Amino acid sequence: MxxxxxxxxxxxxxxxxxxxxxxxxxNGIDLTFGKGEFAGIIGPSGSGKTTLLNxxxxxxxxxxxxxxxxxxxxxELSAAESASLRKSxxxxxxxxxxxxxxHTVFENVExxxxxxxxxxxxxxxxxxxxxxxVGLTDKINSRPxxxxxxxxxxxxxxxxxxxxxxxxxxxxxxxxLDAANSHNILQTMEKLNRExxxxxxFATHDEKVIGYVRRKIWLADGRVAKDEIIDRN
Amino acid sequence: xxALKLALRNLLGAGLRTWLNVIVLSxxxxxxxxxxxLLEGWDRQAKNDMIEWEVGQGQFWHKNYDPYDPFTLNDSxxxxxxxxxxxxxxxxxxxxLITQGTIYPQGRMQSxxxxxxxxxxxxxxxxxxxxxxxxxxxxxxxxxxxxESTGLNEGDYVTVRWRDRNGTFDATEVRIAGIFExxxxxxxxxxxxxxxxxxxxxxxxxxxxxxLVRGNAQGSLPAHEGWIMKEQKELLSDIEDIIKAxxxxxxxxxxxxLMMAMLAVFDTQVLSIFRRQKEIGxxxxxxxxxxxxxxxxTTEGALHSVLAAVVGALYGIPLLTMQAIKGISIPVSxxxxxxxxAEKLYPVYSLSLIAGTVLIVMIVTTIVSxxxxxxxxxxxxxxxxxxxxx
Numbered sequence: 001m002x003x004x005x006x007x008x009x010x011x012x013x014x015x016x017x018x019x020x021x022x023x024x025x026x027n028g029i030d031l032t033f034g035k036g037e038f039a040g041i042i043g044p045s046g047s048g049k050t051t052l053l054n055x056x057x058x059x060x061x062x063x064x065x066x067x068x069x070x071x072x073x074x075x076e077l078s079a080a081e082s083a084s085l086r087k088s089x090x091x092x093x094x095x096x097x098x099x100x101x102x103h104t105v106f107e108n109v110e111x112x113x114x115x116x117x118x119x120x121x122x123x124x125x126x127x128x129x130x131x132x133x134v135g136l137t138d139k140i141n142s143r144p145x146x147x148x149x150x151x152x153x154x155x156x157x158x159x160x161x162x163x164x165x166x167x168x169x170x171x172x173x174x175x176x177l178d179a180a181n182s183h184n185i186l187q188t189m190e191k192l193n194r195e196x197x198x199x200x201x202f203a204t205h206d207e208k209v210i211g212y213v214r215r216k217i218w219l220a221d222g223r224v225a226k227d228e229i230i231d232r233n
Numbered sequence: 234x235x236a237l238k239l240a241l242r243n244l245l246g247a248g249l250r251t252w253l254n255v256i257v258l259s260x261x262x263x264x265x266x267x268x269x270x271l272l273e274g275w276d277r278q279a280k281n282d283m284i285e286w287e288v289g290q291g292q293f294w295h296k297n298y299d300p301y302d303p304f305t306l307n308d309s310x311x312x313x314x315x316x317x318x319x320x321x322x323x324x325x326x327x328x329x330l331i332t333q334g335t336i337y338p339q340g341r342m343q344s345x346x347x348x349x350x351x352x353x354x355x356x357x358x359x360x361x362x363x364x365x366x367x368x369x370x371x372x373x374x375x376x377x378x379x380x381e382s383t384g385l386n387e388g389d390y391v392t393v394r395w396r397d398r399n400g401t402f403d404a405t406e407v408r409i410a411g412i413f414e415x416x417x418x419x420x421x422x423x424x425x426x427x428x429x430x431x432x433x434x435x436x437x438x439x440x441x442x443x444x445l446v447r448g449n450a451q452g453s454l455p456a457h458e459g460w461i462m463k464e465q466k467e468l469l470s471d472i473e474d475i476i477k478a479x480x481x482x483x484x485x486x487x488x489x490x491l492m493m494a495m496l497a498v499f500d501t502q503v504l505s506i507f508r509r510q511k512e513i514g515x516x517x518x519x520x521x522x523x524x525x526x527x528x529x530x531t532t533e534g535a536l537h538s539v540l541a542a543v544v545g546a547l548y549g550i551p552l553l554t555m556q557a558i559k560g561i562s563i564p565v566s567x568x569x570x571x572x573x574x575a576e577k578l579y580p581v582y583s584l585s586l587i588a589g590t591v592l593i594v595m596i597v598t599t600i601v602s603x604x605x606x607x608x609x610x611x612x613x614x615x616x617x618x619x620x621x622x623x
Binding site: 054057059060079080083084086087088092094096098100101102103104107111112114115116117143159 | 235238239242243246247248511512514515517518519520521522523525613614615618
């Protein structure tokens with residue numbers, strides 16, 4: 001792993017069986033990400049960006065090559081080890097929010113902390129802090145069905161951030177939101193990124209997201225077509 | 234503990250859907266317990282009635298008496314040994330003399346067992362007080378089934394013919410002094426009960442009996458030569474066999490009801506796993522292992538039965554208690570079916586029945602909940618997140 005890199009990917013390939021042959025989603029990816037990056041993996045549908053995010057998130061394994069996340073080689077982790085890594089160090093934000101519909105906002109955000117067995121008092125404070133970051137302290141007893149799309153995604157951000165992960169992986173986080181809500185949640189994530197130094201990786205083709213990220217990695221046919229760092233200072 | 238907490242949160246959060254499942258499952262609990270309780274109550278009632286109407290606390294039989302061979306009746310009678318005689322005088326033993334005979338109700342001829350019993354006895358439930366008569370008639374009592382099959386009613390006279398100890402035929406008229414209702418066919422169907430002394434006189438067998446029924450106040454009486462002691466347990470062996478056979482039917486009904494309840498649980502679990510694929514993927518993404526998710530879904534299924542037991546207890550305990558106290562009226566006369574069934578059945582709900590049913594339902598629910606949940610252990614989380622696992 002390079003100096004300061006928390007994610008290191010070398011020669012990463014991912015194949016999926018398709019009929020009698022196979023489909024190559026990732027075809028030799030080499031990338032590194034450092035702490036506090038705010039990066040977008042950009043490309044059209046089928047370019048491999050979600051697959052790359054899934055491997056970084058230890059939800060999938062590489063077919064070839066290496067992906068080392070926070071010092072752990074993804075392909076070599078047991079199911080329990082990768083679950084433990086996700087539980088403590090990785091946060092996920094999904095396109096369709098994936099909130100637990102029968103839980104309240106508070107319970108949704110509390111969930112990752114329950115898995116970590118954090119004691120009740122501290123857990124409650126951490127949840128309230130996370131909801132304050134996203135401006136939803138007045139909705140703690142609401143259920144997801146009572147929230148707008150923007151509010152739901154903010155709950156998802158709070159749920160991803162509540163455990164203070166090293167890396168947050170956001171797969172098309174604005175795809176279901178209007179422009180105003182998209183900007184709102186992107187500003188929230190950017191603020192958290194700056195304040196907490198959490199690394200954010202987006203898989204997106206949304207121009208609004210692309211306008212916020214400080215590093216743009218263009219994928220095409222499973223390869224990195226362009227890797228561009230933007231200076232926004 | 235985490236699985237329990239999350240499962241409870243999921244179930245309570247699901248609101249009406251959970252409660253509908255719980256209420257349906259609680260019906261199963263109550264119906265299973267009610268059915269078993271009813272059958273147990275029926276069995277217990279049948280056994281108690283046998284004891285109260287016929288068997289008593291045991292019997293002494295004349296050595297030649299064989300209830301399944303009517304040809305032995307001519308020889309199966311004897312004088313009461315002195316200790317038995319004294320006990321009979323003190324109403325501790327009820328002597329019964331049995332012989333074959335024929336009655337002629339409404340011009341028809343029907344074979345009967347004529348039984349003589351002391352009118353003053355109090356050990357058996359037979360209303361023998363009706364046999365105390367001072368107007369010169371020979372009073373007789375018969376059961377309701379006998380009354381219906383012969384057309385004899387209270388106050389009717391009927392001709393009885395029998396053979397005395399010398400083999401001589403004789404006949405007389407007896408008056409039906411009363412008709413009793415019983416669930417014990419063997420004291421009713423084809424039976425004519427007369428005062429013991431009258432029958433002894435008719436048979437030329439003064440002081441003799443075929444068997445002696447031991448009453449409740451019975452101390453220890455040894456078997457006497459020429460008489461065989463029959464313990465209550467032995468005399469109840471036939472009905473015990475019937476209960477055992479009926480018990481198998483009870484188990485089958487119980488199994489069917491349990492299967493129906495479990496089918497509902499299984500169906501709920503399968504649907505739940507199908508419908509909640511994204512949620513399963515999210516659990517895994519957030520750091521749960523597949524095994525933990527399987528455990529969560531299994532716990533959710535099992536908790537249905539715990540909640541069902543609680544809900545079932547809320548309405549089941551008062552309902553079943555009331556039935557156990559007041560009994561369940563059987564709308565049709567038992568004789569219409571030809572089976573011994575009281576007009577009111579009192580279900581018996583033992584602790585072992587309730588605890589056993591609750592425990593078995595919980596165990597089976599857990600297994601049935603685990604069965605479809607195993608699918609989760611094989612899923613690819615990325616497919617689950619996209620709702621594509623099945």
